[in-house]
Amino acid sequence: MRGRMEFSQNHLLGIEPLRPAEITTILDLAEEYVALNRSSEKHATVLEGMTQINMFFESSTRTQASFELAGKRLGADVMNMSMAHSSLKKGETLIDTALTLNAMHPDLLVVRHASSGAVNLLAEKVNCAVLNAGDGKHEHPTQALLDALTIRRKKGRLHRLVVAICGDIAHSRVARSNLILLGKMENRIRLIGPPTLMPKGVEEFGVEVYDDMRAGLEGADVVMMLRLQRERMDGGFVPSEREYFHRYGLDAEKLAHAKEDAIVMHPGPMNRGVEIDGAIADDINRSVIQEQVEMGVAVRMAAMDLLARNLRRARERARLREAADG
Amino acid sequence: MLWFHNARLIDPEQGGDKIGSLLVRDGQIMEHDGPCPEAAEAIDCHGKCLAPGIVDMGVQVGEPGAQHKESLRTAGLAAARGGVTTIVMRPDTDPAIDTPEVLEYVTRRAQARTPVHIRAMAALTRGRAGREMAEIGFLLDAGAVAFTDGDRVVTDTKLLSRCMSYARGLGALIIGHPQDAGLAAGACASSGKFASLKGLPAVSPMAERMGLDRDMGLVEMTGVRYHADQITTARSLPALQRAKRNGLDVTAGISIHHLMLNEFDVGDYRTFFKFTPPLRSEDDRRAMVQAVAEGVIDVICSMHTPQDEESKRLPFEEAAPGAVGLETLLPAAMRLYHSEGLSLPQIWRALALNPAQRLGLPAGRLSSGAPADLVLFDPDAPFILDRFKLQSKSKNTPFDEARMQGRVLASYVAGACVYAREQEDA
Numbered sequence: 001m002r003g004r005m006e007f008s009q010n011h012l013l014g015i016e017p018l019r020p021a022e023i024t025t026i027l028d029l030a031e032e033y034v035a036l037n038r039s040s041e042k043h044a045t046v047l048e049g050m051t052q053i054n055m056f057f058e059s060s061t062r063t064q065a066s067f068e069l070a071g072k073r074l075g076a077d078v079m080n081m082s083m084a085h086s087s088l089k090k091g092e093t094l095i096d097t098a099l100t101l102n103a104m105h106p107d108l109l110v111v112r113h114a115s116s117g118a119v120n121l122l123a124e125k126v127n128c129a130v131l132n133a134g135d136g137k138h139e140h141p142t143q144a145l146l147d148a149l150t151i152r153r154k155k156g157r158l159h160r161l162v163v164a165i166c167g168d169i170a171h172s173r174v175a176r177s178n179l180i181l182l183g184k185m186e187n188r189i190r191l192i193g194p195p196t197l198m199p200k201g202v203e204e205f206g207v208e209v210y211d212d213m214r215a216g217l218e219g220a221d222v223v224m225m226l227r228l229q230r231e232r233m234d235g236g237f238v239p240s241e242r243e244y245f246h247r248y249g250l251d252a253e254k255l256a257h258a259k260e261d262a263i264v265m266h267p268g269p270m271n272r273g274v275e276i277d278g279a280i281a282d283d284i285n286r287s288v289i290q291e292q293v294e295m296g297v298a299v300r301m302a303a304m305d306l307l308a309r310n311l312r313r314a315r316e317r318a319r320l321r322e323a324a325d326g
Numbered sequence: 327m328l329w330f331h332n333a334r335l336i337d338p339e340q341g342g343d344k345i346g347s348l349l350v351r352d353g354q355i356m357e358h359d360g361p362c363p364e365a366a367e368a369i370d371c372h373g374k375c376l377a378p379g380i381v382d383m384g385v386q387v388g389e390p391g392a393q394h395k396e397s398l399r400t401a402g403l404a405a406a407r408g409g410v411t412t413i414v415m416r417p418d419t420d421p422a423i424d425t426p427e428v429l430e431y432v433t434r435r436a437q438a439r440t441p442v443h444i445r446a447m448a449a450l451t452r453g454r455a456g457r458e459m460a461e462i463g464f465l466l467d468a469g470a471v472a473f474t475d476g477d478r479v480v481t482d483t484k485l486l487s488r489c490m491s492y493a494r495g496l497g498a499l500i501i502g503h504p505q506d507a508g509l510a511a512g513a514c515a516s517s518g519k520f521a522s523l524k525g526l527p528a529v530s531p532m533a534e535r536m537g538l539d540r541d542m543g544l545v546e547m548t549g550v551r552y553h554a555d556q557i558t559t560a561r562s563l564p565a566l567q568r569a570k571r572n573g574l575d576v577t578a579g580i581s582i583h584h585l586m587l588n589e590f591d592v593g594d595y596r597t598f599f600k601f602t603p604p605l606r607s608e609d610d611r612r613a614m615v616q617a618v619a620e621g622v623i624d625v626i627c628s629m630h631t632p633q634d635e636e637s638k639r640l641p642f643e644e645a646a647p648g649a650v651g652l653e654t655l656l657p658a659a660m661r662l663y664h665s666e667g668l669s670l671p672q673i674w675r676a677l678a679l680n681p682a683q684r685l686g687l688p689a690g691r692l693s694s695g696a697p698a699d700l701v702l703f704d705p706d707a708p709f710i711l712d713r714f715k716l717q718s719k720s721k722n723t724p725f726d727e728a729r730m731q732g733r734v735l736a737s738y739v740a741g742a743c744v745y746a747r748e749q750e751d752a
Binding site for chain 1: 517518519520521522523524525526527528530594595636639640641642643644
């Protein structure tokens, strides 16, 4: 991984702006961090001297912990701000909060927000690298990247695979980022779910849409289950949990329609018995759910490393320009 | 007395577009042929266009309640600068214009502060809350030109049918916002690939058709005079045409933004492009331009909705909808002339004649006896819009930094010059 790597982004706001080569760059670098994370000396210094602020306007345990650990292992000073109960409740606007934080000179800002596009808005107002940790129903890029890394390690490639994404597509930023990423890498994508949980115009994304799960799973290499996001439901998208599990819950019988060596993924946290049968989630031959968590830390380290390099380069350029002007 | 000569006269009534002269006396347009009368001041228009001043049907003024966004004074200045000689004010003030007292307050203040005519629409229900009928009779006597709850849909059909029946008895005009409120709840984009990609809560254009269908049913039932404030999707057009063909007293409008912009303009969550109803697909936009050309849609308005920076500097879902439009209506409408093949008289029917006639105002014409509310403009003059140069207190225009063509040179209200570009440049 020495030499010039292709990655020219200043922020990681979504998968949409990334070129396939940039995705590959992140994944290749993440492989190195997987090795580092498995060693006993889990420490690098690429972010030394840098400040990373995790700003979570929506509560999160897993993603926040993963980002925190990633930053710390790279030597950054990490601060967590749980915004779900803070000054936004006192009427401060998102922009003011951003400007306040900006004055503290962070280098990396990790943001999760309940509104689509909120992270893009923030990125315009601060002068540091911004990482989207999930915005509304829009994107969750690091999740898609960790899923891609998991698939690549298990399947030996990240193209020409049949990937079935099942469940609440409409409310899922994970699904959006994943289908953009897997599309860019030229895979065949199938979306499975009841029509009420399918976003409008989804056929135009170049995917196949199924409401029959067995048909959708036929011959799949990867089965990606999504959480039925009950807290986001306005109510009344599916009749009941048990009907949902009956028709769209992943059990051994339905999984038998996929390829014999198909892997089962889930972004977590799981609702056992709602979208996935407990026995499948725990089946070490099929389920890669624990590995996804491991890859999450590595992918976030890689993304922050690359953004920090570009940030340092940009600041160096600005400094030289200033010196030349002065 | 004013004598405009060497003018390209745009007459929406006769469909005329030719070089000629026009005499104004005592604030009225006079029948006149031949040379300049002795007592008159001659104004050489240098072949530029002279047309009836725009009658902008549905302007939000922040007064009372939100003067920090727009006051009657700034709205008036913006209107004069934009060639709008009659502002037809929406009742969505705070408090709403739902009693004759508020209406009189607004009218009185407007007279003292604004150089252009201001006519007010009144709320259809008290507080625009959709629960009890407003005092339609008193408000009509006090000068209300129409009745509407703005973009709040009256969901109680029984109440709406009673409002309509009552209004019919008085000959009042009701303006509806065709939208199925249930489907549209929480939405800030039109459903489709773009909204899904951006993860924005969206509403199907069908919600507008359903709202229109409901309103057409009630209009047929009650016989009221009805105007749909904004028809923005192709799916609504057959229902509108059918109603007109069946002899219902129905007209429809559209905002200039829905004629010029489409959903993709939102781009990277640009909140200046958030509207109610949301911007539509390009297919819809083109169908709407066609509908204006064919006269299926009668009125083009600005839907002037001033919002301060704070209301727009928010995530898209949370940002306030609407845009200012008084000053950009004319240059934006010139795109219909330059790029979409509509004639100037056609455009002026929708900008001036039709709204004036619908509201029972004498304006919008160039014929003898009509009030001398005029706009002199250069349809070709190119410029790049700088939102900070707008007269409006609020600067929320989607046309910021847009290349536009068409500038107002002067505006006249009742024969008096209320804006002259020369003075501004000087």
